[in-house]
Amino acid sequence: MNKKVAFYTLGCKLNFSETSTIARSFKDEGFERVDFSETADIYVINTCSVTENADKRFKTIVKQAQKANPEAFVAAVGCYAQLKPEELADVNGVDLVLGATEKFKITDYLNDLTKNDFGEVHSCDINDADFYVGSYSIGDRTRAFLKVQDGCDYKCTYCTIPLARGISRSDELANVIKNAQEISAKGIKEIVLTGVNIGDYGKGEFGNKKHEHTFLELVQELDQVEGIERLRISSIEPNLLKNETIDVVSKSRAFVPHFHIPLQSGHNDILKLMKRRYMRELYVDRVAKINEVMPHACIGVDVIVGFPGETEEHFLETYNFLNALDISYLHVFTYSERDNTEAASFKNVVPKNIRSKRSKMLRGLSAKKRRAFYEKQINTSRSVLFESENKEGYIHGFTENYVKVKAPWDPYLVNTIHQVKLKSIDDDGLVRFEFENILV
Template sequence: MAEKRTVAFHTLGCKLNFSETSALGRLLEQDGFEKKEFEDTADVYVINTCSVTDNADKECRQLVRRIQRRSPESMIVITGCYAQLKPKEIAQIPGVDLVLGAAEKFNIPEHLASLTKGDSTKICSCDIEEVSGFNSSWSVNDRTRTFLKVQDGCDYTCSFCTIPMARGKSRSDSIANVLENARKLADSGVKEIVLTGVNLGDFGKGPDGNKRHEESFYDLVQALDLVDGIQRYRISSIEPNLLTKDIISLVANSRKFMPHFHIPLQSGSNRILSLMRRRYKRELYAERVELIKQLMPDCSIGVDVIVGFPGEDDASFQETFDFLHALDVSYLHVFTYSERANTAALDIKPIVPIHIRNERNKTLRNLGYMKQQYFQQLQAGKTRKVLFEGHSKNGMMEGYTDNYIRINTPFRAEWVNELVEWSI
């Protein structure tokens, strides 16, 4: 009997990428491959890339060099956003055998079947306008919780963002199919599902990206709330203009949807929001936060914010700082603006010097740390349910409260994948 071919994966970027890497792994296992850890020697290495920042591009190159040093005869496949945006650039990296764009990544078994080491790099890509269809995917690294992809692509044209060019137009799974996947995950022992997508609140456009909105994200959330077996849901990230009062109210009254939102802001200055081509003003964002806290005082709210965007002068940054300082939010994800090819932001002046971008990043990260500490102090003495994860790290285990406070405690096998009452 012939030995199984082996494959190892590495994922860069967002939760959506992690769910898709898991789906690619299942496809190749069904095709007869055996999965290995990325640090092991494997016949094929698949790197699922991000291209939100320059760091992801550099990290991809470093990973290819590492594989080549360790296992020069192995096949190297690059897919994901970087592969869609810059396939020819990737093909120039020594050691890369196959580049799969957005339309081809889920056809990976067929491509590997016809690939021979030593051939010139094969690029399988197309114009992003031609990408259609929706591929269900979910992560399975841990029984405790899984990232379930329900939406892909984006029709927004934010001036700093390459994602629409990398993932195509907004398209969604059907509610019926999402429910079926949720039930399968429940049967496999998963207790928590994190809903993921590129523009999650835009859920409802068909798999071909058509404009029919026969189903909405609110309809999906309502339907998932009734699925037996899944004890927890989280909404990974949702645009403030798509986070409706109905969705907030449903989460507030649900026993399954956790009191936790992640809502991108990007800037606290309306002038900068306009330059970014965001679809809301800071006043709407503040209204959403106020309603969430009114209905769920203990709710955790995370915020994405970009510093150093072109045109962000000292006054605009101060506006952002003051707005966030006054806002009742729990933690910040701070991104330093980096120039991306073919984005409208490249035409906006003046450019913010790199050292000022870095200073502003540090300032907001410090604010975020204080916000997180303050939120946790407010929770001290309260009892919340913690879902503990299955792995032991240095004799410790971790889990999250319903409102997203991370808890570390000595490992206890009986707590794995169980909800435990915890005094914070």
């Protein structure tokens, strides 16, 4: 009988793409993949360290694995495993911890699956993480996360990702296209481009500053891949989202009118403390450009509340700035201190109860923004790609501009694209529609 392996992924789309690649390496070694809730011989947890909650969840997930099979071998990989390997190794039940350079070689460490008395650590100096491993996820029939870039050269004062993933480096354009073609061959309709800082695409292995290809060229080439009906840019820094790229997306065959652009603060003083590479005026220009050439575009925004030094005045200015901006939704992060970051030593710490209050206010604003964006889409004609999951008798899908719709469950709709007319917003905030015709 084949040995069984199960995976649990914490964190971002990039982690999901890498988990899929690691899972394929297990399949090549003859392992059978099972769900994390099932009995397995090995449980692999791909960790995240962006938020405090992700750290805490790790112990809970290890307990889940031990409950399913107390004798199973438990391995930890990912960002938290690179940043705090000894801390993870000390968690009861953990047998192996692999750092940034070792995670894709995990099967080389599995000659003996006997449980260890102590977690074995194979970590590295993050400066050794100077090579690139391409990845993509294909767990969902309707969309895949395609990794095009890794690492980051930015020095944002709150962020541990450069410590966890190393310098900025990119996949070769030919390999990205090959991976996109492999995804297309599996019948997947949508690709989401992912990375740590994808607008920085072009830096080769070893942090080579010579840009062989730019992000704009990547977008242009991917647009030609046959069989992929939709391409989506996951998240891109405002200073790296150039007007030329926005123009190309607006006329593109496959790239959809959906942008997710981190802001982090609407006050220039806080942006300077964060060591962001733009001021809010540039952000206004980017949003205006998108809305000019794609008035129906969806624009998502990352924002951090409670950063050290953020006064009530700073926060209210951020709130009013976002309220006035023509955007579609917010991803709100409550600032949490991270070890070995510059901001962890900053003074004027914002009390946690005030951080929580500000987060709640911005989440309320996000709901208002999303509702207003959805209302603007009513009575427009859109294409919808339907998902594969039956959720309480309904099938869900997303329009090209990221409006979430629902209809009574129909298995024939799974992984198909239909032209629809958006009709009304339901009590749960999702949109109902009428079919116009099938596209794909």
